[in-house]
Amino acid sequence: MPNCEPTAFRICVAPMMDWTDRHCRYFHRLLSSRARLYTEMVTSAALVRGNQFRLLEHSQQEHPLALQLGGSDPAELAQAARYGEQAGYDEINLNVGCPSDRVQSGRFGACLMREPALVGDCVKAMRDAVAVPVTVKCRIGVDDQDEYVDLQHFTERMLDAGVEVLAVHARKAWLQGLSPKENREIPPLDYQRVYRLKREFPQLVVVINGGITTVDQVREHLAQVDGVMLGRAAYHDPYLLARIESDLYGEALPSRDDVLRHMRPYVQAELGRGTALKHISRHLLGLYQGEPGARAFRRTISEGAHLPGAGWALIEQAMAPYPAVA
Template sequence: MTDQPDRASPPDAEPTRSGAPWRLSVAPMMDWTDRHCRYFHRLLSPHARLYTEMVTSAALAHGDPARLLRHSAFEQPVALQLGGSDPAELAAAARLGEAAGYVEINLNVGCPSDRVQSGRFGACLMREPALVADCVVAMRAAVAIPVTVKCRIGVDEQDDYHDLQQFTERMVGAGVETLIVHARKAWLKGLSPKENREVPPLNYRRVYQLKQDFPQLCIVINGGITSEEAVEEHLRHVDGVMLGRAAYHDPYVLARVEHRLYGEPLPERDAVIERLLPYIEAELAAGTALKHITRHLLGLYQGLPGARGFRRVLSERAHRNDAGVEVIRAALEQRHAPAAAA
């Protein structure tokens, strides 16, 4: 299920603190963080822990695990996020993930969409901490790799720190050693998933308090973090920072964070594209449509002259059935001719 790497895989983060492997990560994002996106992000960030889109345990039980779990070894370290609420089914899914080569199994207890709620998983599970604990125990018994949980700070009227504290106690009791916390509560009724990422106010201090109350726990903070300066500030209070939409819409932020945290040299954006071209050519030869890869590149030149022309060429030409790497090169040419792109 794991493709062969075309070069050496990047190293894990150096163990400078207990939460080092989770010091920097990119959030699991539905319809965004597929294997093409992760390959691209790895070119920008040698150290970040990458996450799959959420895969349901039911899909793995009744679908095609080889297709659902496919990834390149170059993406490592990469974690599999699972959605579900049946302990036995999740345990079986975790075993498949470990066998496929993922370094972590993450349980989604934060997604607020109606579809997820109807399947009794995601953020609605914060109301059932005993069930979540049972799921964690079953998965930990099934695999040797870490089992982590990603949650919100609250859900609906359950919005008191004491509730989050009790939920965390349950997770610790189940053996969780790393908790990823989106610093917003979720409204299960009345807000769309998009609104749930924007409307409920951020409460970083509540996550900081969680770290103070559970010092043995690796706490990773997520939500509204957009810059390398913000990453550094959060790392004064918690063990790790997970970037979400910022890493997708402005992917070069990953390179800037790498430079700030690890001293990695800032790569030229054009050079990143050139390094991606062999991967694109191999995927095209295997039958992948160019548009499935280029959609992840649109924000690379965010804020720079020529960015609009670069996006326009990719948006207009990559969807064609015969589109190849010449479309990428044309987009780069347009990027360097900003006057013509206006």
């Protein structure tokens, strides 16, 4: 049976397009040994018809690791889920929350919240195809579908399909008139609706997502739901992951320098494969967020990583002591 223990979902890093690639996930794993990491969304069509190795490539050090899929064809999603399981992913997650126009045109993402029966069919097909957990990430609502009863109905359909874990972005999605960026900020967050969902469906592992930026907020949410999913905060201030792990589990807090130096073998191996430094270093820019010298660290890497021959020496240069900067 799939492992859907609530403790396995206590801390998660959200799937984020153009951000949570394999280089980012390797870096995040060095900051947190327990956080559950998610890939960028991969469409089922791209996976079934495209280069599976390129789309599914990851390091063994990234686990526990989930593959997020986007799609609405049950048979196609089932095949994509099989590929994900065969590639070693610990979980297959279905995207029912992304509001972008491109996603809507493909009939997946947040627009699927209007079609809970279809989502249920997709989930059942995926669950029948794989042994690893199949989970769903959704919103609290979409457009004028803005009553708790709508989320309740959607959740009941998910449970009927066998879903045991639901990650809920506590903000409604507007599919017309707002950009994806605006959909991350408008309309306001409604954490209470997610808390209510957990109270009324105690058998469901509920993970809350949206606007979570501090250790204290993580603790407050974990008093109400099973897990917390961090998004942009974990990317722009990745050391937050280490602070959360230290606070929740009593782990010694690693220094930022030590974390970065543990990246060295990975960076050098990737450079040896022909990966350009800029593709890795862009994920490191927020490590010293809020610290003296943070701006100089970012500038050194940003200005040098794209140059021919850029390598680990640039990272060492960026780590050198800087005077405090505003």
